[in-house]
Amino acid sequence: MREATKIIRSTLTPTKPGEPLHSGPVFAAPYHAPGDASQTPYTYARSHNPTWTHLEKAIGQMESGADYRAHALVFASGMAATTAVFGALLRPGDTVVLPANAYYAARVLAQEYFAKMGITLRLAPTANNAQAEHLEGAKLLWIETPSNPTMEVCDIAALCDAAHKAGALVAVDNTTPTPLGQLPLALGADLSVASDTKAMTGHSDILLGHVAVRDLELRQKIDQWRTLTGGILGPMEAWLALRSIATLPLRLERSCQNAQRIAEFVSTRAEVESVLYPGLPMHPGHAIAAKQMRYFGPVLSFILRNKAAAETFLAKSKLLTEATSFGGVSTSAERRARWGGDDIAEGFIRLSAGCEDIEDLLEDIAQALDAIKQ
Numbered sequence: 001m002r003e004a005t006k007i008i009r010s011t012l013t014p015t016k017p018g019e020p021l022h023s024g025p026v027f028a029a030p031y032h033a034p035g036d037a038s039q040t041p042y043t044y045a046r047s048h049n050p051t052w053t054h055l056e057k058a059i060g061q062m063e064s065g066a067d068y069r070a071h072a073l074v075f076a077s078g079m080a081a082t083t084a085v086f087g088a089l090l091r092p093g094d095t096v097v098l099p100a101n102a103y104y105a106a107r108v109l110a111q112e113y114f115a116k117m118g119i120t121l122r123l124a125p126t127a128n129n130a131q132a133e134h135l136e137g138a139k140l141l142w143i144e145t146p147s148n149p150t151m152e153v154c155d156i157a158a159l160c161d162a163a164h165k166a167g168a169l170v171a172v173d174n175t176t177p178t179p180l181g182q183l184p185l186a187l188g189a190d191l192s193v194a195s196d197t198k199a200m201t202g203h204s205d206i207l208l209g210h211v212a213v214r215d216l217e218l219r220q221k222i223d224q225w226r227t228l229t230g231g232i233l234g235p236m237e238a239w240l241a242l243r244s245i246a247t248l249p250l251r252l253e254r255s256c257q258n259a260q261r262i263a264e265f266v267s268t269r270a271e272v273e274s275v276l277y278p279g280l281p282m283h284p285g286h287a288i289a290a291k292q293m294r295y296f297g298p299v300l301s302f303i304l305r306n307k308a309a310a311e312t313f314l315a316k317s318k319l320l321t322e323a324t325s326f327g328g329v330s331t332s333a334e335r336r337a338r339w340g341g342d343d344i345a346e347g348f349i350r351l352s353a354g355c356e357d358i359e360d361l362l363e364d365i366a367q368a369l370d371a372i373k374q
């Protein structure tokens with residue numbers, strides 16, 4: 001089966017006459033587990049749940065490559081998945097190499113908690129594989145490509161090679177492209193981590209994260225972290241996610257085409273000082289992105305003259321919902337500097353292309369840019 005067929009089939013319940021194609025979420029705390037509990041597949045819902053199992057099989061299949069099978073574990077959010085990787089793998093005295101421009105909450109988590117517990121952090125930019133210079137003696141290399149929100153790109157295969165030679169494990173935050181757009185485990189990473197709140201589920205209505213690995217020992221460590229810390233995903237969210245991922249191939253194809261067209265269009269406009277999108281040939285990471293990505297992703301950033309220009313642009317737009325996050329079916333945008341925490345210009349706009357008709361989006365963006373001039 002081809003990818004889209006496999007994904008859709010993986011979200012269905014095996015059919016039985018008279019039963020629904022999608023069985024509902026399983027709500028449970030304890031399960032009936034008589035006698036020897038190791039003989040019962042489900043015992044207590046902090047450790048496992050049949051609706052998670054279904055979702056994990058579907059995500060594991062997406063993360064698998066031609067010559068390996070991936071195991072996925074689902075979490076209550078992308079940050080819960082990130083924390084699980086740091087918490088399960090890092091001990092006092094260990095060193096982790098992080099992107100200086102990583103998603104800001106991952107950076108704050110590392111700085112405010114893990115560094116204060118005796119873990120050394122080394123920060124280096126994503127662009128130009130700059131993290132490769134900092135691997136000596138490291139336990140973990142954390143990569144995010146394209147990085148949010150600055151859209152820098154690094155070479156996953158080359159960095160995995162360098163990290164493994166230095167004895168470090170590699171985790172890739174693959175939130176922006178999803179496994180359909182980029183397959184970190186196939187490029188050599190040990191862990192593929194994502195916020196599935198974004199394009200993976202795509203309807204702006206649930207938080208979800210996952211970690212995927214090839215190695216069973218690694219799977220066991222992450223699983224143990226999830227069971228012991230207990231901040232788990234609810235079965236309703238897992239079920240909604242199963243509904244949503246069936247349409248990922250359709251949604252991603254359309255939203256990435258829209259992102260490309262918007263990036264090309266805003267590049268032609270005088271009000272826009274620069275455009276950051278790896279699908280543009282002028283992007284410094286374009287060649288690497290073209291090598292390792294199947295889709296360049298739904299997110300692009302561009303810089304307007306100043307804060308006032310960005311605020312006018314967002315206020316005048318009728319189709320860009322001003323909201324944070326990204327990867328939804330409806331197009332959204334925000335002036336990213338309003339949050340602080342990232343080294344970006346005041347006029348920096350992060351835009352997440354949705355699945356609307358591109359002509360409507362381009363007309364709306366054009367009139368909102370026109371308004372800046374006045």
Ligand SMILES: Cc1ncc(COP(=O)(O)O)c(C=O)c1O
Nearest residue numbers: 077078079103148175195197208
């Ligand atoms: C790249 C990236 N990683 C991780 C996260 C955290 O995900 P969540 O909000 O689901 O916890 C985000 C959220 O914006 C993100 O953009």
